[in-house]
Amino acid sequence: MTTALKAKELLIRAVECDQNGRILEAQTLYQDGIADLMSFVSTEPDDQRRKGFLTRINEYINRADAIKSRINGKLMLGKVIAHLSINENDTGHDYDQIFGEYMTKKTIEILIEEPYLTQNYQYQNLIRFLELAVTNCSQLKYIRLITKQDATNVDQQRTNLGQIKADLERRNVAFHIKYEDSLHDRRIYLSNGYIIKIGRGLHFYKASNPMYSIGLTNYKYRKCLQTDVDIWTNSNSTD
Known part of the structure; x- marks a missing residue:
């Protein structure tokens, strides 16, 4: 499996877990998928495609950060x-x-x-x-x-x-x-x-x-x- 396909699979699973309330697993999958996608983007020669990938990466980073905040809130409040x-x-x-x-x-x-x-x-x-x-x-x-x-x-x-x-x-x-x-x-x-x-x-x-x-x-x-x-x-x- 190529790095890009692996990243895609991880991020699809991350979104599914996020939607199903499995936020701990979603956070891990987002992190792993983002890392693989960043690795792929670093070798992408086409500027336009690279910009598109970076936009998607930022979206996933924002999702991962939102989950992190939710987890921290659950641990600190109560x-x-x-x-x-x-x-x-x-x-x-x-x-x-x-x-x-x-x-x-x-x-x-x-x-x-x-x-x-x-x-x-x-x-x-x-x-x-x-x-x-x-x-x-x-x-x-x-x-x-x-x-x-x-x-x-x-x-x-x-x-x-x-x-x-x-x-x-x-x-x-x-x-x-x-x-x-x-x-x-x-x-x-x-x-x-x-x-x-x-x-x-x-x-x-x-x-x-x-x-x-x-x-x-x-x-x-x-x-x-x-x-x-x-x-x-x-x-x-x-x-």
Whole structure:
């Protein structure tokens, strides 16, 4: 497939996602399509055709910027509807028990901002969350993960996340990974209007001790680290 055809395909899909309310996926597709179209235009010898392409590119950039503003607005605005304080060594706080009720069939997209994904237990926590997502969110189509790059073992991190991506895509869920080394926020945005903010992100469980004991796979039996959980909703939330 030529660069121009690839760009066209990406941008058509971006418009479709935009129209269907899948704004996270639309934003990614717009960005990728614009990049490919810019690459094609840079080699276009005809001035008139190049100007035409640049006009279209600006239109797509404006659409992508509008989506970015919508996403930022959803993340920044809203009100707290539930608060939970988890004390040191508490048990009974599996992800499903804390926020599973907000992850519904109307959740078609999820944004996960989790800075730290470098250790085995951190990948296990992510998988546990994703298992809950594919179980509760039957119409889930797209997940975007934003995390920091593992400075000590970037290849292993990419391999691990690549395996997760491949598995989700076999389940017809697109998985986009973005690395931001300045990331500090820990929050999860659900496209049905709920935002989950956890002080420690996904990683508030203590190690199973001894390893082969109750709580190894069922997190409601795991002891926790102290943290706070807030559930936010914006005006567009739907149950």
